[in-house]
């Protein structure tokens with residue numbers, strides 16, 4: 762993976778989002794998908810965010826995962842400037858525990874979609890997996906890795922259940 766051109770862009774509104782967005786990066790690493798990761802805000806650095814969105818496709822990025830909290834406009838702001846698929850991750854960084862970010866991210870106007878995940882770490886993790894699933898449409902090796910991952914999850918549940926039965 763090292764040295765390969767990134768296929769997925771992870772972007773977040775603040776460094777305070779990193780502990781959540783690292784979950785997306787962890788899943789991309791697990792599937793050997795090269796990614797880039799950056800911080801840019803729709804509100805605090807709108808020009809930097811616009812430049813990121815507008816140059817992503819020509820830099821070889823295929824999907825963008827955008828995570829932000831509070832009045833979270835990052836994913837939608839980016840979606841308005843590129844036709845790359847955008848995955849939104851609402852982050853639970855505010856006094857409203859992410860409900861604000863969920864509504865701001867998911868309620869896009871018709872014509873400009875954002876695929877919105879769950880609030881917080883589960884959403885970031887699923888964003889990484891979802892990006893892998895989109896890339897797997899044209900990558901048989903990745904499809905096989907995703908099927909193996911599902912089997913691993915099932916085995917983990919069975920192992921947990923067996924441990925319970927032994928008590």
Ligand code: RP5
Nearest residue numbers: 774775777829830831852854
């Ligand atoms: C949002 O505001 C960021 O995505 C972050 O979740 C939240 C708080 O940012 P900081 O004040 O911690 O930089 O734009």
